Amino acid sequence: GQQLNQSPQSMFIQEGEDVSMNCTSSSIFNTWLWYKQDPGEGPVLLIALYKAGELTSNGRLTAQFGITRKDSFLNISASIPSDVGIYFCAGQGWDTGNQFYFGTGTSLTVIP
Amino acid sequence: SQTIHQWPATLVQPVGSPLSLECTVEGTSNPNLYWYRQAAGRGLQLLFYSVGIGQISSEVPQNLSASRPQDRQFILSSKKLLLSDSGFYLCAWMMERNTIYFGEGSWLTVV
Numbered sequence: 001g002q003q004l005n006q007s008p009q010s011m012f013i014q015e016g017e018d019v020s021m022n023c024t025s026s027s028i029f030n031t032w033l034w035y036k037q038d039p040g041e042g043p044v045l046l047i048a049l050y051k052a053g054e055l056t057s058n059g060r061l062t063a064q065f066g067i068t069r070k071d072s073f074l075n076i077s078a079s080i081p082s083d084v085g086i087y088f089c090a091g092q093g094w095d096t097g098n099q100f101y102f103g104t105g106t107s108l109t110v111i112p
Numbered sequence: 113s114q115t116i117h118q119w120p121a122t123l124v125q126p127v128g129s130p131l132s133l134e135c136t137v138e139g140t141s142n143p144n145l146y147w148y149r150q151a152a153g154r155g156l157q158l159l160f161y162s163v164g165i166g167q168i169s170s171e172v173p174q175n176l177s178a179s180r181p182q183d184r185q186f187i188l189s190s191k192k193l194l195l196s197d198s199g200f201y202l203c204a205w206m207m208e209r210n211t212i213y214f215g216e217g218s219w220l221t222v223v
């Protein structure tokens with residue numbers, strides 16, 4: 001199956017710092033989703049994007065649907081310890097039909 | 113509101129034994145349903161998806177099978193488990209506006 005390229009693979013940051021991560025695809029997508037997963041739990045949806053150029057916020061989180069429709073970005077401002085977890089992007093497009101494909105994840109560690 | 117549940121949450125099974133993981137969705141009808149696996153690494157691998165009762169599409173040929181006997185029920189099965197089947201299995205469903213939600217996950221350890 002398809003996999004999206006997600007980077008960075010892991011991040012270690014100080015509490016209060018901002019975080020940026022991104023996903024790229026070889027296919028054009030119509031939908032980008034961003035999730036956070038805590039250990040032993042299912043991923044939880046953070047932000048959904050449906051339009052190229054769309055910029056959507058959810059508290060300290062902001063995500064953007066790239067204008068090329070082949071990438072997406074997630075930013076976390078002023079990180080706190082509870083931001084720790086693995087963040088996934090997911091995309092869906094004409095080439096993927098009813099299926100979503102997921103990035104390989106970004107593991108975030110916040111140092112108090 | 114819509115909810116999704118899967119069980120069991122944790123399972124330890126010997127090699128060669130059968131498997132049945134069950135997922136149900138409440139509060140919606142005719143959802144698209146999905147089974148993903150998350151192995152020791154972090155990636156989510158799509159295993160099966162279903163757009164309706166009895167309709168199953170397989171992404172990866174393997175030791176597993178899926179069935180959808182009822183509109184809101186999705187079952188992942190195996191006749192004989194392999195060590196490589198160990199992992200974290202996630203059921204998911206899609207809402208109207210192309211948004212996918214996950215269940216709590218099931219940990220499978222094959223010993």
